[in-house]
Amino acid sequence: MILNKKVSFIAVVSLMVILAISYLIIKSFDDKYKLPPEPNVRLNDSTLLGIDTNNNNVRDDVERWIYQTYDKYIPCNERDINIASSSGEFYTTTIKECNGEYVNYHPIIHEIAMQYARAYQTILKNPNDIEKNIELEDAAYYCNRYFTSDAKEIKTPILIDPAIASKLKAVQFNTQNRIRTYELYTEQLRGTVYDFEQGSYRKYCDFDIDTLLASGN
Numbered sequence: 231m232i233l234n235k236k237v238s239f240i241a242v243v244s245l246m247v248i249l250a251i252s253y254l255i256i257k258s259f260d261d262k263y264k265l266p267p268e269p270n271v272r273l274n275d276s277t278l279l280g281i282d283t284n285n286n287n288v289r290d291d292v293e294r295w296i297y298q299t300y301d302k303y304i305p306c307n308e309r310d311i312n313i314a315s316s317s318g319e320f321y322t323t324t325i326k327e328c329n330g331e332y333v334n335y336h337p338i339i340h341e342i343a344m345q346y347a348r349a350y351q352t353i354l355k356n357p358n359d360i361e362k363n364i365e366l367e368d369a370a371y372y373c374n375r376y377f378t379s380d381a382k383e384i385k386t387p388i389l390i391d392p393a394i395a396s397k398l399k400a401v402q403f404n405t406q407n408r409i410r411t412y413e414l415y416t417e418q419l420r421g422t423v424y425d426f427e428q429g430s431y432r433k434y435c436d437f438d439i440d441t442l443l444a445s446g447n
Contacts, residue, residue, distance in 0.1 A: 265297055266290040275405050278354055288347040295401050296343040302332040303389060336388040337445065338377060341437040343394055346370040348436075350402040350412075357415035364419070369434040371395065376431035 269281040269290045280289040288296075306328040312320050349366035357363070377390045391397070403409045432439065 265294050268294060278407055278411060279351065282351075286344075286348075287351050288344055289351060289402070292347050292351075292398070292401055293344070296340060296347065296398070299397075300335040300339050300343065300391070302334055304328045304330060304332055305389075336442075338388055338439070338442050339390055339394070341435070341442065342370070342374050342377065342390065343398060345373055345436050346395055346398050347402060350399065353415050354402075354408060354411055357411050358418070360415070360418050363415060369436065372431040372434035373436070376435065 266283045267290070269283075271291075274280045274289070274291055280291065282289055284290075284293075286293070306326045308324050308326050310322050310324055312322055314320050346367075349363070349370045352359075352366055353363045374390065374394065377388060378392055399412075403412045
C-alpha cells in the first residue's frame, strides 16, 4: 500500500513538472513571436472571418499555426550513392542525411505564409471581388516562387516549403462555411484567361525582403 502511494505521488509530481515545462515552452514561444492568444475554437469557427485580435487581417489560429509550424527544423541534404544489386549490377539511388540539430526557420517563410493568409482572409471577406482577390492570391504565389526558384542573389540557404499554400488552405478554410465561400470564389474564375508573368517575382512580396535577409534568424 505504501509503495503504491509513493508510485502515485511520483507520477503526479512528474506530470506536474511536465505540464509546467510545457507551459513555459509555449509561453516563451508566444512571447518570442508576440503571437495572439489561442482563440476559443467554438467562437472562432462560429463566423466566417473568425477572431483576429491584433487586426492584421490574419485569423489568430492561422497566425499561430504559421509560426508554430515553421518554428524549427532539422537541416537535411540529399546525395546520390551507387548500390550493387544481387546480380552484380550497379544503380544509383538518393539518400537523405540529417545532422540531427534543430535550427530556426528563416523569418521570410513566416512572411510568405502571412501574405498567403492575408489573401485568403480577404477572399473570405468578399469572394465576389474577383479582380482584387486574384491580384492578392497571385502576388502571394509569385512571391513564394521567387524564393523557390528565382532568388539567385541570395547566398544564405532559405528553406521554403513548396507545399505551404495547400497546407495553409487546409487551416484557413477549415469549416463548411469557409470552404463553400472559397469554392464560390473559385467557381467565378472558370474561363478566366491568365497571363504568364514575366520578369522577377520579387516585386510581388508585400514585405521588406532586404531587412529580413539582413536580420537572418
